[in-house]
Amino acid sequence: MHCDDFRILLHGDLDGELDTAEAARLGEHLAVCEACRRVRDRQSTLRAAVRKHAAGQFPMPGRFPIRILAALPAERPAPERPRFPGRWFEFGAALAGVAVLACSLTYFLLVPGQEERFADEAIAGHSRSLLEGHLTDIASSEPATVRDWFRDKLDFAPPVKDVSAQGFSLVGGRLDYLYDRKLAAVVYRRGPTAINLFIWPAETTPETVPQQLLDEGLSIALWAEAGINYCSISKLDQKELAEFVRAYRSGAG
Numbered sequence: 001m002h003c004d005d006f007r008i009l010l011h012g013d014l015d016g017e018l019d020t021a022e023a024a025r026l027g028e029h030l031a032v033c034e035a036c037r038r039v040r041d042r043q044s045t046l047r048a049a050v051r052k053h054a055a056g057q058f059p060m061p062g063r064f065p066i067r068i069l070a071a072l073p074a075e076r077p078a079p080e081r082p083r084f085p086g087r088w089f090e091f092g093a094a095l096a097g098v099a100v101l102a103c104s105l106t107y108f109l110l111v112p113g114q115e116e117r118f119a120d121e122a123i124a125g126h127s128r129s130l131l132e133g134h135l136t137d138i139a140s141s142e143p144a145t146v147r148d149w150f151r152d153k154l155d156f157a158p159p160v161k162d163v164s165a166q167g168f169s170l171v172g173g174r175l176d177y178l179y180d181r182k183l184a185a186v187v188y189r190r191g192p193t194a195i196n197l198f199i200w201p202a203e204t205t206p207e208t209v210p211q212q213l214l215d216e217g218l219s220i221a222l223w224a225e226a227g228i229n230y231c232s233i234s235k236l237d238q239k240e241l242a243e244f245v246r247a248y249r250s251g252a253g
Contacts, residue, residue, distance in 0.1 A: 003029075003036055010040050042214065121178045123216055125185070126196045126233040129174070135187050135194060136172030146173045150184055158184035158199040159228070166247035168195065188244065195234040195244055202229045210245045212238050221245045 006029045012018045013026055030037050129135050138149040143160040150158055153175060162170060168188045176185040181200060188195040202224050210223040219241040221232045232248075234241050 137174040139172040161251035
């Protein structure tokens with residue numbers, strides 16, 4: 001087996017789905033392969049961090065089942081079949097039940113884990129804002145102006161802080177969405193590099209210290225405080241993003 005094969009097994013290992021033999025083979029490989037250990041550690045850290053900060057807060061969109069049903073082909077009347085009495089009918093009913101169960105299992109296996117969906121959506125939101133040239137709905141370097149713009153658009157007040165003294169300039173803000181939840185995206189820059197700071201109310205998440213991740217070449221920091229969740233994403237390296245997080249958390253706003 002090659003590294004690519006073992007990295008497929010990593011997902012099953014993190015979900016506790018490997019049998020004893022597969023887990024043993026994976027363990028032997030990880031003992032001698034530093035690259036795969038780094039991949040395992042990165043995946044484990046990402047899953048734990050996103051589960052801590054976003055679990056239960058991003059349910060499947062209500063329109064999702066409707067979109068699935070709309071994509072299915074229209075039903076056609078089934079041709080008449082000979083009818084079989086007695087046990088043949090019972091056998092057919094049992095077989096139909098097995099088919100329905102198999103379809104249900106296939107559906108759930110195809111739906112990715114909630115924490116992976118959140119991370120993917122956060123990264124997609126950041127990338128989309130850059131590709132579409134839509135970093136801000138309100139462009140301003142004044143925190144009060146950006147706060148006032150958000151006031152009648154959200155059911156919470158996102159903290160907008162001035163961290164220009166630490167080298168991070170406020171660009172403005174916009175509304176964004178992760179699945180069906182409306183969020184505040186406050187945008188900063190260090191030089192030419194943008195920082196998207198997603199902000200949304202915490203429902204059950206306790207206060208946590210910032211946890212940094214690296215995914216798809218993007219630095220990510222997640223934390224929660226004072227009833228608010230934060231997710232900052234940027235092309236800055238992790239050290240610079242950590243500086244931004246420290247400056248933001250210590251700033252007034």
